[in-house]
Amino acid sequence: MWTSPIPIHLSHDLAAAGKRRDYLSRRARPPSNDLIRLLRGAYVQRQDLEGLSHARAHEVSIHAARLTGLLTEGAVLARESAAVMLGIPLVGALPHQVQVVRRGRDGGRSTPGVRTLRASGDYQSLTRDGVEISSVAQTLADLARRRPLWSVLPGLDAMLRSGQVTKDQITSLASPGSHGRTRLLHAVAVADPASESVGESLSRAVMIEENVPLPELQETVRSAQGEFLGRVDFIWPQAGVIGEFDGHVKYSGQLTGRNLDTVLLDERRREIDIERATGMRVVRWLWEDAFKRTGMLRVLADVGIRPVH
Numbered sequence: 657m658w659t660s661p662i663p664i665h666l667s668h669d670l671a672a673a674g675k676r677r678d679y680l681s682r683r684a685r686p687p688s689n690d691l692i693r694l695l696r697g698a699y700v701q702r703q704d705l706e707g708l709s710h711a712r713a714h715e716v717s718i719h720a721a722r723l724t725g726l727l728t729e730g731a732v733l734a735r736e737s738a739a740v741m742l743g744i745p746l747v748g749a750l751p752h753q754v755q756v757v758r759r760g761r762d763g764g765r766s767t768p769g770v771r772t773l774r775a776s777g778d779y780q781s782l783t784r785d786g787v788e789i790s791s792v793a794q795t796l797a798d799l800a801r802r803r804p805l806w807s808v809l810p811g812l813d814a815m816l817r818s819g820q821v822t823k824d825q826i827t828s829l830a831s832p833g834s835h836g837r838t839r840l841l842h843a844v845a846v847a848d849p850a851s852e853s854v855g856e857s858l859s860r861a862v863m864i865e866e867n868v869p870l871p872e873l874q875e876t877v878r879s880a881q882g883e884f885l886g887r888v889d890f891i892w893p894q895a896g897v898i899g900e901f902d903g904h905v906k907y908s909g910q911l912t913g914r915n916l917d918t919v920l921l922d923e924r925r926r927e928i929d930i931e932r933a934t935g936m937r938v939v940r941w942l943w944e945d946a947f948k949r950t951g952m953l954r955v956l957a958d959v960g961i962r963p964v965h
Contacts, residue, residue, distance in 0.1 A: 658719065658722070658784075658785045661712045661716055662700055662704040662716055664720050665691070665698070665700065666697055666698055666723060667680055667681075667697040667698075681693070683699070684699060690702055694717050695720045695724055696768070697724050710749070710750050711740050714736065714750045714751075714754075715741065717754055718737055718740065718754050720769070721769055726754070726769060730758050730759070731756045731757075732756060732757045732788045732790055733754070733755070733756060733788065733789040733790065734755050734773070734775070734789075735751075735757075735798050735799060736750050737754050737755040737756070738789050738790040742792055744792070744799075744811040744815060745810045745814050745854045746803070747810055748806075748807040753768075753769060753771040754769060754770045754771070755771055755773070756773070757773045757774065757790070758773075758774060759775050760774070760777055779794065780793060781794065793821050793825040793828075793829060794829060796811060796815060796821065796826050797826050797840055800843040801839055802836060804865075805842070805846070805861045806858055806862060809847060809857045809858070812826075812843060812857075813847055813848055813856075813857040814857070816847055817850075817852070827840075827844050846860075848860070848873060852874060855901040855903040856873075856890075859941070859946045860873075860890075866953060866963050867964050868961060869961060871891055871892045872890070872892075872893065874888070874889065875891045877930050877933065877934060880933060885929050885933060886930065888900060888930070892961060895959070895960055896937060897937050897959045898930065899939055899941070899955075900940045900941075901943075902941060903942070937959050939955050939958070939959055940955070
């Protein structure tokens with residue numbers, strides 16, 4: 657867990673390497689400008705950092721905070737930072753600062769690289785390789801109180817599906833009168849471990865927020881002869897519509913020895929077989945369609961699945 661995705665260069669290592677104290681800081685300025693300063697005394701190669709996802713880049717900042725001594729005793733990695741280290745998927749922007757809480761009165765301070773918040777004495781945590789992190793249930797509860805449903809539902813679905821947490825464990829943290837309690841309880845209520853990808857969870861969150869009639873999830877489809885044709889992401893039986901989130905990532909595991917065109921052609925044949933066997937219409941949408949909403953809503957509206965107001 658505690659290996660950075662990319663190398664981190666530390667100022668306090670310069671003397672041992674025979675370098676000047678300002679060697680790294682000079683490389684983070686023109687004309688060289690090949691390093692980026694993450695925190696005081698911690699730098700990474702610009703090219704390395706720019707090649708990472710937002711989650712992996714945030715993980716690098718967490719490692720830098722640890723290496724530079726900013727995660728001192730009593731600090732608990734929390735919120736988005738905990739989600740990154742626990743593998744909880746989130747949709748949307750991540751904070752620039754590493755998120756930390758401290759129990760009791762010792763909190764509420766921030767530095768340029770670390771935001772420190774105050775937490776109650778019963779704040780739930782676990783320890784990984786000597787670093788304290790908020791528990792899966794605590795992390796999900798913290799995020800569901802503060803972030804929109806479309807951002808947190810993928811994490812709730814994924815952790816429920818993996819068995820790392822239960823709904824009761826999360827809702828037990830929603831004490832009466834606590835901040836964001838209603839939002840938290842709603843998010844947990846609509847979470848569903850049947851959802852099998854971030855894109856499917858995002859799509860369902862948009863449906864919920866836009867009052868689109870909700871489908872059944874991951875239903876098995878068979879031919880009239882009982883032949884297994886596949887499991888579909890979404891199905892509206894009464895409307896005669898099947899929906900598929902068409903994320904390119906879902907095909908990555910099918911490409912061994914085959915090109916993408918062949919895989920997509922096979923998928924289209926499967927789609928035709930499903931339509932013939934069920935008499936239903938199969939529609940698809942992409943990540944951008946779900947993230948920006950209008951594309952997915954248009955696809956569904958074209959087959960009669962519209963928001964109910």
